Amino acid sequence: xxxxxxxxxxxxxxxxxxxxxxxLLDRPDGLADGAAAAFFDYAYLRDNPAGIHRELWxxxxxxRSWLVVTRxxxxxxxxxxxxxxxxxxxxxxxxx
Amino acid sequence: MRFSGFRxxxxxxxxxxxxxxxxxxxxxQPAYDVVIIGGGGHGLSTAYHLAKxxxxxxxxxxxxxxLGSGNIGRNTTIIRSNYLxxxxxxxxxxxxxxxxxxxxEFNFNAMVSQRGILNLIHSDGQxxxxxxxxxxxxxxxxxxxxxxxxxVRAMYPWLNFDAARFPIKGGLLQRRAGTxxxxxxxxxxxxxxxxxxxxxxxxxxxxGFRIEQGRVLGVDTTRGYIGAKKVGVAVAGHTSQVMAxxxxxxxxxxxxxxxxxxxxxxxxxxxxxxxxxxxxxVSQSDxxxxxxxxDIDGYNSYAQRGNLPVIEDVxxxxxxxMPAIGRARLLRIWGGIMDMSMDGSPIIDRTPIEGLxxxxxxxxxxxxxxPASGYAFAQLLATDAPHPTATAYRLDRFARGYxxxxxxxxxxxxxx
Ligand SMILES: Cc1cc2nc3c(=O)[nH]c(=O)nc-3n(C[C@H](O)[C@H](O)[C@H](O)COP(=O)(O)OP(=O)(O)OC[C@H]3O[C@@H](n4cnc5c(N)ncnc54)[C@H](O)[C@@H]3O)c2cc1C
Numbered sequence: 334x335x336x337x338x339x340x341x342x343x344x345x346x347x348x349x350x351x352x353x354x355x356x357l358l359d360r361p362d363g364l365a366d367g368a369a370a371a372f373f374d375y376a377y378l379r380d381n382p383a384g385i386h387r388e389l390w391x392x393x394x395x396x397r398s399w400l401v402v403t404r405x406x407x408x409x410x411x412x413x414x415x416x417x418x419x420x421x422x423x424x425x426x427x428x429x
Numbered sequence: 430m431r432f433s434g435f436r437x438x439x440x441x442x443x444x445x446x447x448x449x450x451x452x453x454x455x456x457x458q459p460a461y462d463v464v465i466i467g468g469g470g471h472g473l474s475t476a477y478h479l480a481k482x483x484x485x486x487x488x489x490x491x492x493x494x495x496l497g498s499g500n501i502g503r504n505t506t507i508i509r510s511n512y513l514x515x516x517x518x519x520x521x522x523x524x525x526x527x528x529x530x531x532x533x534e535f536n537f538n539a540m541v542s543q544r545g546i547l548n549l550i551h552s553d554g555q556x557x558x559x560x561x562x563x564x565x566x567x568x569x570x571x572x573x574x575x576x577x578x579x580x581v582r583a584m585y586p587w588l589n590f591d592a593a594r595f596p597i598k599g600g601l602l603q604r605r606a607g608t609x610x611x612x613x614x615x616x617x618x619x620x621x622x623x624x625x626x627x628x629x630x631x632x633x634x635x636x637g638f639r640i641e642q643g644r645v646l647g648v649d650t651t652r653g654y655i656g657a658k659k660v661g662v663a664v665a666g667h668t669s670q671v672m673a674x675x676x677x678x679x680x681x682x683x684x685x686x687x688x689x690x691x692x693x694x695x696x697x698x699x700x701x702x703x704x705x706x707x708x709x710x711v712s713q714s715d716x717x718x719x720x721x722x723x724d725i726d727g728y729n730s731y732a733q734r735g736n737l738p739v740i741e742d743v744x745x746x747x748x749x750x751m752p753a754i755g756r757a758r759l760l761r762i763w764g765g766i767m768d769m770s771m772d773g774s775p776i777i778d779r780t781p782i783e784g785l786x787x788x789x790x791x792x793x794x795x796x797x798x799x800p801a802s803g804y805a806f807a808q809l810l811a812t813d814a815p816h817p818t819a820t821a822y823r824l825d826r827f828a829r830g831y832x833x834x835x836x837x838x839x840x841x842x843x844x845x
Pocket of ligand 1: 466467468469470471472491492493494495496497498499500501502503504505506507508633634635636663664665666667671686687688722763764765766767791792793794795796797798
């Protein structure tokens, strides 16, 4: 698999390590009410879709950036990659 | 039709005209007492034990393809009970004991071969860890022997003992471990279940559950609605997909594991060997092919095929351990989709939906569990109480913090 790194172009997936579902960006607030239940969900439960999956890859043997890669789990086709930093900022509604 | 040596000779002399099909091919009834989803090893073993040990029920197994078309026919056939943790080891030892008597019990040759598994040791720390593991195994009634370097050399003189990076310093040997013919196991349980009256229904994909007031009433399938008092799910890599239809999210990711077989060679490996410094394990099939594998690919997948980096990694592991393997040509590579759980251990439990039961999370090691998993799941389905060796496999253990994490790597399925 080749991952289209937004800064470095097509890179071999072997240069990356895989973490999992990009929802891991949405870390719950540990001080909020119901934090234990929210953290159980966050740490352990996964949608595990057969089809389009947005997921976190770390460019460990490269520029050490985190990417959100969109990939089809049925075919391994890679549909896009963004800097996880940009995705997280956009979700928080802040400027990139 | 019973199999026996006498029967084989008789058929050989009469042109093999007396063999019949191993099971019926029935159409589904409108309703059953118990419906088991998934005609892989675990589903078939569950149906067999439910009918044989607990009896008195109308049972069906619903399989979307043909019996044994999933991982049961794709694995590298290793059976062993060399786990460390108390939640696991007694269960796998129970499974080992069932392997030892299953062929006589269901009258089918599953080619169970207790040829031994040798886990190699490459450092002093690793020897300590394996000594501890061996002791844990023996405490649970399994067998384990710690071998020194010369004892390993006597077994496999051609291993790469003096590699500068990972010299072989010994091994942990379980003699009762070994291999079994994976298809034979599925067929043996299928035939055994069929003879006990279980309906094995193929080409019947479950597409949904009918659930009312928190209780399951039956399943929608590609062959119509089938009512059921209890439904047991044993669909391995497709667990998340099937359980999502019942509205459940699970602590599971689906991953692909690849396996490899070489061209047929003369006998060279009479047991199973695992490399202790990289992920590589190997045995030799009765046809002569070297059967080997290594790590999962490491990303979510339902593709049933993997990618080249893992193939390279496995080949490197093989070359480091037994350089002679470099002369063998690969015949086939394939992949299977596994239900990797968040602690690397399985789930055999009820679900929050009454009448719906789950058997899942077998990761890449569920073949060896096939007999005990089916037995324990059958016991749970029949009595609503867990088998004594399977009490730790609760679905809610993640929420309660009672993980069974053999590797100690946390909620990271691709590292288990
Ligand atoms: C390459 C590889 C090597 C392995 N090596 C080993 C090993 O050496 N030792 C070991 O112990 N384990 C090994 N395993 C793991 C082992 O094969 C699995 O853990 C085990 O087979 C899973 O249980 P099963 O046999 O019931 O699964 P499967 O055979 O996959 O059965 C599940 C069945 O459910 C069916 N199904 C799915 N969805 C539906 C639906 N909606 N409706 C109806 N039916 C459905 C599928 O078609 C399938 O037949 C290996 C796995 C792989 C892939």
